Amino acid sequence: MTTNLVVFGSCNMDLVAYVPTAPKRGETVLGREFHTVPGGKGANQALAAAKAGANVRMIGAVGDDDLGGQIRDILRESDVDVTGVRTVPGRSGTAHIVVDDEGGNSIVVVPGANAAVDGLADGDEELIAGSKSLLLQLEIPFSGVEAAAAAGRRNGVRVVLTPAPAAELSEDILSNVDLLVPNEHEAAILAGDDDPHRALRTLLERVPEVVITLGGRGSLYGNRSGDVVEVPSFPVAAVDTTAAGDTFAGVLCTALAEGADMTEALRWGSAAAAVSVQRTGASSSMPTREEITDFLAGR
Structure with missing residues (x-):
């Protein structure tokens, strides 16, 4: 069953270096591998949802550089509708990622074109209104997040926010989440x-x-009706945790949009994240729907 999700957020190119141990301040270390992989929290969530079987539209911005074209291409190849991805003058966003042998990572994000997503462009509200769920993150200006969340509320769309990178949030945003x-x-x-x-x-x-x-301890859900659900994680040997949270969020929202109850949706998100951390890269590590189903069948 296909779903209809809109992701409003960042599109980056991830520049990923793999090292035995992450460098300390002032230290230089030798890496063993380097990869460029399209990412950004917005594009990552869109790709995760699309691979899990959702019908996904992406709203965001890329630069008029070579990286912008590459980001568009990988989204299209994964069947993400890029009608809402606009091209602006200048450089595309980049994320500079160091991954160590324990699977941990440190990330520096340079917003680039994502800074232009500071509000709704022509056609954005129509794309949002035609969806079941709207996924948001914080790698674009808060004014853009606020405008998209308000559009979701106006049109009766379920608004889901991943508050990352971590920041204090105003009631102007949270009141529509x-x-x-x-x-x-x-x-x-x-x-x-x-x-x-x-x-x-x-x-x-x-x-x-x-x-x-909760990372290796799973996830914790609650609502205002008093329901509390804890779902344990699936123990696996992590190779690279980059984008595990985005994978979880994209697949969680896919399952919810298909009508799954929260416990089942959390299991789907956790399973997808467990598969992803056993692989390197961000978008390149995200599982297909069949892979998620197979993983759960073995548990």
Whole structure:
């Protein structure tokens, strides 16, 4: 079954170096591999959802450089509709990623063309209005996130926000969010509490539903009706955790848009993330629907 999701957010080219140990300040280390892979939290979520079987439209911006054309091409090749991806003068966004042998990563994002996504362009609201869910992140200007969330609310579309990179959020944004999907660190910043259960209760005062991802410990869901669900992760040997959170969010929203209940949707998101961390890269690590189904069948 296909779904209809719109992702409003960032499109980057990921520049990924693989090293035994990440360098400390002032230190130079030798890497063993280097890859360029289209990414950005917005494009990553769009690709994850499309590979999981969703009908996805991407709204964002790329530069008029070679990287912009490459980003468009990989989105199209994965059956993501790029009608809403506009080209602006200058450089495309980039993410400079260092991945160590334990699968951990550190990332520097240079927004580039993503800085132009500071509001709705012509046609954006129509694309949002025609969807079941709208996925948002924070790698574009807050004014763009706020405008898209408001458009989602006006048109009765489920608005899902991954608050990353971590930042304080205004009520102008959160008042239009239906489902918030932070990781532990982001939840602690937003709630002012590093205990996930207490953070969940605090965040539910601001949004109707919350999913907190807990890394190797799984995920925690709650809503204002008092429902609380904890879903454990699937233990695997991580090679590269880049974009695991974006994979989780894209597949979670795909499952929800297909009518899955929250527990099943969380299992699908967790399974997709578990498959992705066993591979290198961001968009290149994301599983297909068949791979997710096969993984769950073996558990």
